[in-house]
Amino acid sequence: MSESALRAETRAELEQLSGVELLVGIPSYRNAATITHVVETAAAGLARYFPDQLGLVLNSDGGSDDGTPEAVRAARLPAGVRALSAPYQGPSGKGTAVHALFEAARLLGARACVVLDADLRSVTPEWVARLAGPIVAGEADYVAPLYTRHKYDGTITNNLAYPLTRALYGVRVRQPIGGDFGVGAPVLATYLAQDVWHTDVARFGIDIFMTTTALAEGYRLHQAALGAKVHDPKDPAASLGPMFRQVVGTLFALMARYARRWQAVQGSAAPPTHGTPLPGEAEPVAVDHEALVHRFRDGLATQGARWEQVLAPETFAGVAALAAQSADAFRFPAELWVRVVYDFAAAYRHAGDSSALLDALTPLYFGRTAGLVNDTATMDVAAFEAYLDQQALAFERDKPYLLARWSDR
Ligand SMILES: Nc1nc2c(ncn2[C@@H]2O[C@H](COP(=O)(O)OP(=O)(O)OP(=O)(O)O)[C@@H](O)[C@H]2O)c(=O)[nH]1
Ligand SMILES: [Mg+2]
Structure with a gap:
């Protein structure tokens, strides 16, 4: 089994908090320019849509030297919502950051954990409502995002992660590696029980691991319409090579594990989808x-x-x-x-x-x-x-x- 991604100090700090029911987790590495807005928006979403449940915003940071933790601490929060920034331990990568968030959610006994990317510009408080709501209502176990994205943002999604996941597992999850998710306590426990945290799941394999595992283990997957995703996108020619290898390596590795599941699937159907798209326009992404x-x-x-x-x-x-x-x-x-x-x-x-x-x-x-x-x-x-x-x-x-x-x- 892999080591804990939560540091002892963080564990001790979380143990002081009691009664947290909803966690919004934000993995980050060098996101000082954008993370304050994500923290403030997440906290506003918790306060506005879940006023009766104690909420926490937790940033899991990869040792940023650009002021990311300070930017989290500078966030203005509504009454009743706290925010913490904590470094994780273990192999560097988004997946280890999310691993620590899931361990924190389990430790706190939270019912649901929403994960939001730290580079989001278009996030609104409604995102928290839509990603956590179906889980809190007991309707869904896992909520994947549905966004409007520019044609050339998300080329790994469009060419591979979406069509292959759909053909394998029979569910039309349009954004299986979107980065913004709602995860219920049972699914989270299933993730933590897997011995994958030293693989590419510790890096950018995390999102496809979450979606594939939820589908293959038979959890109820819903989609939440969120509107435009505006973030710091990357030109695929310039920077998507390592991410492609990590996502596809994880997808292929899980095919061996779940062969009996996908071999029995024919055709596909759309998952239940909540909400109408929120207003907003996707920013064009240049491709060379x-x-x-x-x-x-x-x-x-x-x-x-x-x-x-x-x-x-x-x-x-x-x-x-x-x-x-x-x-x-x-x-x-x-x-x-x-x-x-x-x-x-x-x-x-x-x-x-x-x-x-x-x-x-x-x-x-x-x-x-x-x-x-x-x-x-x-x-x-x-x-x-x-x-x-x-x-x-x-x-x-x-x-x-x-x-x-x-x-x-
Ligand atoms: N802790 C930690 N977080 C990371 C690391 N790499 C990425 N992240 C976080 O993971 C989230 C998504 O990373 P991005 O680089 O925006 O990736 P993306 O949006 O999925 O990819 P594109 O669609 O290609 O832009 C952000 O919140 C990052 O800060 C890392 O090495 N460590
Ligand atoms: Mg991004």
Whole structure:
């Protein structure tokens, strides 16, 4: 079993508090510029929507040197809500920060824990109501966010985490790695009982671990409509490589664990969704599609031999042929991408070196992202959602191929 992520001092401090029923947890690393607003908004949400329940806002920080803990302490709080900032211990990463929050929630005996990202700009008090409300009402065990995001914010979600989770577990969770969640005490206990806290779950694998585990363990998952997600987004070409490896590595690892669950699932359905979208516009995210195509071509040169080992011959041939396209006309058909993902998922199960396998998949993800950007350049939000729905259906339709690949490797 892994070590506690809660430090002894934090544990002692929490033990002084009694009767906390709702915890809002905020993982952070160097978020001094944005976290005060998140703390104040979370506290306002607790006070306004749950006036009869004692609430606590807890920041779990990764040792920021930019004044993040001080920014938490500077927050103005309504009567009846406290806020604390505490460093966690253990492997650095978002997942360890959340691990400490879950341990804190269990220690306090809280009924529900809401997790909010520290870089949020569009959070409102209603987010707390919508993420915790269905749990407090006894209707849901786990609440995932549903936001309006710009087309190119969330490329790991759109190309992989959403369609694969939907095809595997049969639930259309549109934001399985959104970062803002509501978790009830039983689900939280299930998470804490898993021996995963030294893996990529300690880093950016945490969100997909939470959603997948909730689904595969049969908990009631609902969605909460939150409106726009405005945060500090990242250009996928510039900075999403490590996050991609951690999310996808965790997703693939959980496929082995829950094979019996997903093998029995056909088709998919939307989960119950609470609330109408809150007003607000998503900020455009710039994507350097030439850099993405370049990373893909570079991948063919450096990882081509591994692609050839992992992919079925016709899939490898299809992928290799893409490299001849110019960046502006670059296309990567969804059906081909589905085959790539399924071949890699099946190979991951037996891979001696899983990190080399994820390295090989990363440039293919960049290629598919470039293809998606070119396919959808002129689309509005509704057309873009329809496009993603088609891609997700392609994952569902081709699931028999995954089942066959999974068992014959
Ligand atoms: N404690 C801690 N928190 C982290 C670490 N990395 C990220 N976080 C927190 O996790 C939350 C999400 O991180 P972001 O970098 O915004 O990631 P994201 O929004 O999921 O990713 P994008 O969609 O790519 O922008 C923020 O609150 C971060 O402060 C870390 O190493 N340690
Ligand atoms: Mg963010």
